[in-house]
Amino acid sequence: MNSAPDQPNLPVLIYIMGTARSGSTILEILLASGKDAIGAGELSELIRDGFIEDRRCSCGELTSKCELWRGVKERVGLADYELENLNRQHRRIDWHLGLARQMLGGINRHEMAVYNDTNQRIIGAIGEMTGCDFVIDSSKYAGRALALGQACPLRVYVICLTRSPAGLMAAFQKPNRGEQLPKSPLKTLFYYLVVSSLLRLAGRQLRNQIMYLRYEELLKDPIGALTRIEKFCGMELTVAKKNIARQLPFDVGHIVTGNRIRKMGQVSFAAESSDPSLTSTSQRAIASLMGAWKSILRF
Ligand SMILES: [Zn+2]
Known part of the structure:
Protein backbone atom coordinates (compact mmCIF):
# COMPACT_ATOMS: atom_id res chain seq x y z
CA MET A 1 0.00 0.00 0.00
CA ASN A 2 1.20 3.57 -0.62
CA SER A 3 2.28 5.72 2.31
CA ALA A 4 -0.59 7.57 3.99
CA PRO A 5 -1.34 10.99 2.49
CA ASP A 6 -3.19 13.69 4.45
CA GLN A 7 -6.89 13.59 3.67
CA PRO A 8 -8.27 17.01 4.65
CA ASN A 9 -11.42 16.59 2.55
CA LEU A 10 -12.74 13.28 3.78
CA PRO A 11 -16.48 12.99 3.21
CA VAL A 12 -18.81 12.56 6.16
CA LEU A 13 -19.66 8.90 6.78
CA ILE A 14 -23.29 8.05 7.46
CA TYR A 15 -23.18 4.59 9.03
CA ILE A 16 -26.31 2.43 9.27
CA MET A 17 -26.04 0.06 12.23
CA GLY A 18 -28.58 -2.63 13.10
CA THR A 19 -29.51 -6.29 12.93
CA ALA A 20 -29.79 -8.22 9.69
CA ARG A 21 -33.21 -7.90 7.99
CA SER A 22 -33.78 -4.52 9.60
CA GLY A 23 -34.32 -2.56 6.38
CA SER A 24 -30.80 -1.14 6.13
CA THR A 25 -30.50 -1.53 2.36
CA ILE A 26 -33.75 0.33 1.63
CA LEU A 27 -32.76 3.07 4.11
CA GLU A 28 -29.41 3.36 2.37
CA ILE A 29 -31.08 3.70 -1.04
CA LEU A 30 -33.30 6.51 0.30
CA LEU A 31 -30.33 8.35 1.83
CA ALA A 32 -28.21 7.88 -1.30
CA SER A 33 -30.65 10.12 -3.17
CA GLY A 34 -29.63 12.94 -0.83
CA LYS A 35 -27.74 16.00 -2.08
CA ASP A 36 -24.03 15.22 -2.59
CA ALA A 37 -24.53 11.70 -1.22
CA ILE A 38 -23.46 8.27 -2.46
CA GLY A 39 -24.62 4.87 -1.21
CA ALA A 40 -21.62 2.55 -0.97
CA GLY A 41 -23.40 -0.62 0.26
CA GLU A 42 -21.89 -2.70 3.06
CA LEU A 43 -18.33 -1.41 3.03
CA SER A 44 -17.26 -4.00 5.61
CA GLU A 45 -17.52 -6.57 2.79
CA LEU A 46 -16.02 -4.49 -0.03
CA ILE A 47 -12.54 -6.04 0.13
CA ARG A 48 -13.90 -9.62 0.13
CA ASP A 49 -16.93 -9.33 -2.16
CA GLY A 50 -15.60 -6.62 -4.43
CA PHE A 51 -11.83 -6.83 -4.63
CA ILE A 52 -11.18 -10.54 -3.87
CA GLU A 53 -14.26 -12.30 -5.25
CA ASP A 54 -15.04 -9.68 -7.93
CA ARG A 55 -18.80 -9.93 -7.43
CA ARG A 56 -21.22 -7.99 -9.58
CA CYS A 57 -22.02 -4.42 -8.56
CA SER A 58 -25.66 -3.25 -8.64
CA CYS A 59 -24.77 -1.20 -11.77
CA GLY A 60 -24.49 -4.54 -13.61
CA GLU A 61 -20.67 -4.63 -13.98
CA LEU A 62 -18.22 -6.84 -12.14
CA THR A 63 -16.47 -4.84 -9.42
CA SER A 64 -13.23 -4.90 -11.43
CA LYS A 65 -15.07 -3.33 -14.38
CA CYS A 66 -17.28 -0.93 -12.42
CA GLU A 67 -16.04 2.60 -12.97
CA LEU A 68 -16.50 3.59 -9.32
CA TRP A 69 -14.94 0.59 -7.60
CA ARG A 70 -12.11 0.15 -10.09
CA GLY A 71 -11.22 3.81 -9.53
CA VAL A 72 -11.46 3.46 -5.75
CA LYS A 73 -9.15 0.44 -5.73
CA GLU A 74 -6.58 2.28 -7.88
CA ARG A 75 -6.70 5.44 -5.76
CA VAL A 76 -6.37 3.54 -2.49
CA GLY A 77 -3.40 1.66 -3.92
CA LEU A 78 -4.62 -1.76 -2.79
CA ALA A 79 -2.40 -4.53 -4.14
CA ASP A 80 -3.92 -7.96 -4.76
CA TYR A 81 -1.38 -9.77 -2.53
CA GLU A 82 -2.44 -7.82 0.57
CA LEU A 83 -6.21 -8.17 0.18
CA GLU A 84 -6.71 -11.49 2.02
CA ASN A 85 -4.72 -10.28 4.99
CA LEU A 86 -6.49 -6.91 5.11
CA ASN A 87 -9.87 -8.61 4.85
CA ARG A 88 -9.03 -10.87 7.81
CA GLN A 89 -7.81 -7.93 9.89
CA HIS A 90 -10.88 -5.85 9.12
CA ARG A 91 -13.23 -8.67 10.10
CA ARG A 92 -11.55 -9.01 13.49
CA ILE A 93 -12.55 -5.41 14.15
CA ASP A 94 -15.80 -4.99 12.16
CA TRP A 95 -17.77 -8.13 12.90
CA HIS A 96 -19.88 -8.91 15.96
CA LEU A 97 -17.06 -10.02 18.24
CA GLY A 98 -14.92 -7.11 17.02
CA LEU A 99 -16.81 -4.81 19.38
CA ALA A 100 -15.87 -7.00 22.36
CA ARG A 101 -12.25 -7.20 21.12
CA GLN A 102 -12.04 -3.40 20.91
CA MET A 103 -13.57 -2.86 24.34
CA LEU A 104 -11.44 -5.54 26.01
CA GLY A 105 -8.15 -4.42 24.46
CA GLY A 106 -7.90 -7.33 22.01
CA ILE A 107 -6.89 -5.13 19.08
CA ASN A 108 -3.39 -3.69 19.18
CA ARG A 109 -2.50 -0.17 18.10
CA HIS A 110 -0.84 -1.26 14.88
CA GLU A 111 -3.90 -3.29 13.79
CA MET A 112 -6.17 -0.35 14.54
CA ALA A 113 -3.88 2.08 12.72
CA VAL A 114 -3.87 -0.09 9.57
CA TYR A 115 -7.64 -0.51 9.81
CA ASN A 116 -8.27 3.23 10.19
CA ASP A 117 -5.84 4.12 7.42
CA THR A 118 -7.38 1.67 4.92
CA ASN A 119 -10.94 2.70 5.70
CA GLN A 120 -10.13 6.38 5.48
CA ARG A 121 -8.41 5.84 2.15
CA ILE A 122 -11.42 3.92 0.80
CA ILE A 123 -13.94 6.49 2.04
CA GLY A 124 -11.75 9.36 0.79
CA ALA A 125 -11.40 7.70 -2.61
CA ILE A 126 -15.19 7.25 -2.89
CA GLY A 127 -15.52 10.97 -2.16
CA GLU A 128 -12.91 11.86 -4.78
CA MET A 129 -14.38 9.57 -7.45
CA THR A 130 -17.94 10.84 -6.97
CA GLY A 131 -17.42 14.39 -5.68
CA CYS A 132 -19.84 13.52 -2.85
CA ASP A 133 -19.69 14.98 0.65
CA PHE A 134 -21.65 12.13 2.27
CA VAL A 135 -20.83 8.43 1.94
CA ILE A 136 -23.43 5.97 3.24
CA ASP A 137 -22.20 2.65 4.62
CA SER A 138 -24.89 0.09 5.54
CA SER A 139 -22.57 -2.55 7.04
CA LYS A 140 -24.76 -2.79 10.19
CA TYR A 141 -22.04 -4.22 12.49
CA ALA A 142 -21.69 -2.57 15.90
CA GLY A 143 -17.94 -3.27 15.87
CA ARG A 144 -17.45 -1.23 12.73
CA ALA A 145 -19.62 1.60 14.09
CA LEU A 146 -17.44 1.84 17.19
CA ALA A 147 -14.13 1.57 15.31
CA LEU A 148 -14.98 4.14 12.66
CA GLY A 149 -16.88 6.36 15.09
CA GLN A 150 -13.69 6.80 17.10
CA ALA A 151 -11.34 7.10 14.10
CA CYS A 152 -10.08 10.64 13.87
CA PRO A 153 -10.28 12.59 11.50
CA LEU A 154 -13.27 10.75 10.04
CA ARG A 155 -16.61 12.39 10.84
CA VAL A 156 -19.18 9.65 11.41
CA TYR A 157 -22.91 9.80 12.12
CA VAL A 158 -24.45 6.48 13.13
CA ILE A 159 -28.11 5.67 12.51
CA CYS A 160 -29.12 2.70 14.67
CA LEU A 161 -31.97 1.02 12.82
CA THR A 162 -34.04 -1.38 14.92
CA ARG A 163 -36.99 -3.55 14.02
CA SER A 164 -39.81 -4.93 16.16
CA PRO A 165 -39.21 -8.50 17.44
CA ALA A 166 -42.31 -9.73 15.59
CA GLY A 167 -41.15 -8.06 12.36
CA LEU A 168 -37.67 -9.50 12.73
CA MET A 169 -39.00 -12.97 13.52
CA ALA A 170 -41.26 -12.88 10.44
CA ALA A 171 -38.41 -11.59 8.24
CA PHE A 172 -36.02 -14.33 9.40
CA GLN A 173 -38.53 -17.06 8.53
CA LYS A 174 -38.67 -16.03 4.87
CA PRO A 175 -36.41 -17.80 2.38
CA ASN A 176 -33.84 -15.34 1.05
CA ARG A 177 -32.00 -16.65 -1.95
CA GLY A 178 -28.24 -16.57 -1.64
CA GLU A 179 -27.87 -14.04 1.17
CA GLN A 180 -28.87 -14.28 4.86
CA LEU A 181 -30.32 -17.78 5.26
CA PRO A 182 -33.59 -18.21 7.22
CA LYS A 183 -33.10 -18.66 10.99
CA SER A 184 -35.19 -20.92 13.24
CA PRO A 185 -37.10 -19.06 16.00
CA LEU A 186 -34.51 -20.18 18.60
CA LYS A 187 -31.59 -19.06 16.45
CA THR A 188 -33.40 -15.77 15.84
CA LEU A 189 -33.71 -15.35 19.64
CA PHE A 190 -30.02 -16.06 20.23
CA TYR A 191 -28.99 -13.75 17.38
CA TYR A 192 -31.24 -10.99 18.72
CA LEU A 193 -30.01 -11.28 22.32
CA VAL A 194 -26.38 -10.99 21.24
CA VAL A 195 -26.63 -8.43 18.46
CA SER A 196 -29.08 -6.07 20.18
CA SER A 197 -26.79 -6.05 23.24
CA LEU A 198 -23.81 -5.18 21.03
CA LEU A 199 -25.80 -2.37 19.38
CA ARG A 200 -26.65 -1.00 22.79
CA LEU A 201 -23.01 -1.17 23.94
CA ALA A 202 -21.82 0.64 20.81
CA GLY A 203 -24.60 3.22 21.25
CA ARG A 204 -23.37 4.01 24.77
CA GLN A 205 -19.87 4.69 23.45
CA LEU A 206 -21.10 6.83 20.55
CA ARG A 207 -23.75 8.78 22.40
CA ASN A 208 -23.04 12.14 20.74
CA GLN A 209 -23.05 10.80 17.20
CA ILE A 210 -25.92 8.33 17.11
CA MET A 211 -29.64 8.52 16.39
CA TYR A 212 -32.14 5.69 16.81
CA LEU A 213 -34.72 4.90 14.16
CA ARG A 214 -37.30 2.13 14.18
CA TYR A 215 -37.95 0.43 10.86
CA GLU A 216 -41.67 0.60 11.60
CA GLU A 217 -41.36 4.40 11.99
CA LEU A 218 -39.63 4.59 8.61
CA LEU A 219 -42.45 2.61 6.99
CA LYS A 220 -45.25 4.54 8.67
CA ASP A 221 -43.89 8.07 8.36
CA PRO A 222 -40.92 8.10 5.96
CA ILE A 223 -41.01 11.88 5.46
CA GLY A 224 -40.88 12.44 9.23
CA ALA A 225 -38.04 9.92 9.59
CA LEU A 226 -36.03 11.55 6.79
CA THR A 227 -36.56 14.99 8.35
CA ARG A 228 -35.11 13.66 11.62
CA ILE A 229 -32.10 12.32 9.71
CA GLU A 230 -31.59 15.69 7.97
CA LYS A 231 -31.49 17.44 11.35
CA PHE A 232 -29.20 14.80 12.80
CA CYS A 233 -26.44 14.78 10.20
CA GLY A 234 -26.99 17.82 7.96
CA MET A 235 -27.85 15.93 4.76
CA GLU A 236 -30.45 17.41 2.42
CA LEU A 237 -33.05 14.77 1.54
CA THR A 238 -35.50 16.86 -0.51
CA VAL A 239 -35.38 14.52 -3.52
CA ALA A 240 -36.05 11.46 -1.36
CA LYS A 241 -39.08 13.13 0.21
CA LYS A 242 -40.42 14.21 -3.19
CA ASN A 243 -39.91 10.75 -4.67
CA ILE A 244 -41.77 9.15 -1.78
CA ALA A 245 -44.64 11.67 -1.95
CA ARG A 246 -44.97 11.15 -5.73
CA GLN A 247 -44.24 7.41 -5.58
CA LEU A 248 -41.28 7.78 -7.93
CA PRO A 249 -38.54 5.11 -8.00
CA PHE A 250 -35.04 5.43 -6.51
CA ASP A 251 -31.85 4.45 -8.34
CA VAL A 252 -29.86 1.73 -6.59
CA GLY A 253 -26.44 3.02 -7.70
CA HIS A 254 -23.20 1.08 -7.06
CA ILE A 255 -23.83 -1.40 -4.25
CA VAL A 256 -21.60 -4.49 -4.20
CA THR A 257 -22.91 -5.96 -0.92
CA GLY A 258 -26.46 -5.49 0.36
CA ASN A 259 -29.66 -7.48 0.24
CA ARG A 260 -31.32 -8.66 -2.99
CA ILE A 261 -33.21 -5.42 -3.66
CA ARG A 262 -29.90 -3.90 -4.77
CA LYS A 263 -30.17 -6.00 -7.93
CA MET A 264 -33.42 -4.36 -9.00
CA GLY A 265 -31.85 -1.26 -10.58
CA GLN A 266 -34.68 0.95 -9.32
CA VAL A 267 -36.69 0.62 -6.13
CA SER A 268 -39.98 2.23 -5.12
CA PHE A 269 -40.75 3.08 -1.53
CA LEU A 297 -32.04 -2.68 26.83
CA ARG A 298 -34.42 0.30 26.50
CA PHE A 299 -34.55 0.20 22.73
ZN1 LIG B 1 -20.97 -0.25 -10.11
Missing part, protein backbone atom coordinates in the same frame (compact mmCIF):
# COMPACT_ATOMS: atom_id res chain seq x y z
CA ALA A 270 -44.28 3.62 -0.22
CA ALA A 271 -45.39 4.56 3.29
CA GLU A 272 -47.19 1.65 4.94
CA SER A 273 -47.90 0.29 8.38
CA SER A 274 -46.25 -3.00 9.18
CA ASP A 275 -47.98 -5.46 11.45
CA PRO A 276 -46.66 -8.94 10.69
CA SER A 277 -48.74 -11.84 11.93
CA LEU A 278 -46.70 -14.74 13.29
CA THR A 279 -48.18 -18.09 12.41
CA SER A 280 -46.94 -20.37 15.18
CA THR A 281 -47.23 -20.24 18.97
CA SER A 282 -43.48 -20.81 19.38
CA GLN A 283 -42.70 -17.85 17.12
CA ARG A 284 -45.05 -15.63 19.12
CA ALA A 285 -43.63 -16.84 22.47
CA ILE A 286 -40.03 -16.26 21.37
CA ALA A 287 -40.90 -12.85 19.89
CA SER A 288 -42.28 -11.85 23.32
CA LEU A 289 -39.01 -12.92 24.96
CA MET A 290 -37.19 -10.75 22.44
CA GLY A 291 -39.59 -7.92 23.30
CA ALA A 292 -38.73 -8.31 27.00
CA TRP A 293 -34.99 -8.13 26.21
CA LYS A 294 -35.65 -5.06 24.05
CA SER A 295 -37.33 -3.35 27.03
CA ILE A 296 -34.43 -4.26 29.32
